[in-house]
Amino acid sequence: MRRSRLMLFRRIGTGLVTVFWLLANQSLFGKPPDTHEADRAAISGVLHAQQAAWNRGDVDAFLVGYWKSPELTFSGTNGVSRGWDGVLARYKKNYPNREAMGELNFSDLEFRFLGPDAALVLGKWHLKREMGDIGGVFSLVWQKFPEGWKIIHDHTSTVAFPEVNP
Numbered sequence: 001m002r003r004s005r006l007m008l009f010r011r012i013g014t015g016l017v018t019v020f021w022l023l024a025n026q027s028l029f030g031k032p033p034d035t036h037e038a039d040r041a042a043i044s045g046v047l048h049a050q051q052a053a054w055n056r057g058d059v060d061a062f063l064v065g066y067w068k069s070p071e072l073t074f075s076g077t078n079g080v081s082r083g084w085d086g087v088l089a090r091y092k093k094n095y096p097n098r099e100a101m102g103e104l105n106f107s108d109l110e111f112r113f114l115g116p117d118a119a120l121v122l123g124k125w126h127l128k129r130e131m132g133d134i135g136g137v138f139s140l141v142w143q144k145f146p147e148g149w150k151i152i153h154d155h156t157s158t159v160a161f162p163e164v165n166p
Contacts, residue, residue: 057101066150069152070082072084109121120141136159141154
């Protein structure tokens with residue numbers, strides 16, 4: 001009786017070790033599901049809408065992607081703009097007409113989710129303009145609100161990228 005009980009405990013122990021080993025290997029080696037796929041798509045949708053609005057020359061529609069709050073911040077070459085109204089004024093001052101606005105393109109987007117309702121998006125921007133192309137990099141801090149994802153902080157810098165010759 002004692003021997004059969006010992007055999008039973010060994011089998012149970014071996015079974016538990018096997019189950020834990022399988023679970024550990026699955027979590028270590030298996031690809032975890034992308035829990036932010038819908039959020040990534042939603043943020044990409046906002047960026048696509050912003051790009052389309054910009055390319056129509058509609059700065060007001062471009063700013064729909066930003067949090068309409070006095071707490072919104074934009075950091076750039078000319079310092080920090082605060083509040084939605086301040087960011088709007090900055091854009092209208094720096095891009096007063098279609099010629100200055102050019103055609104906007106976003107590229108090389110990187111998403112980092114900081115929690116269920118916060119994300120950081122890094123990327124590049126480029127304006128193709130007759131008066132001369134410009135571009136640079138940005139980091140956008142996003143927050144998820146009941147009405148969707150909004151930019152709560154934008155840090156955009158102008159960077160001269162080396163030209164690629166084919």
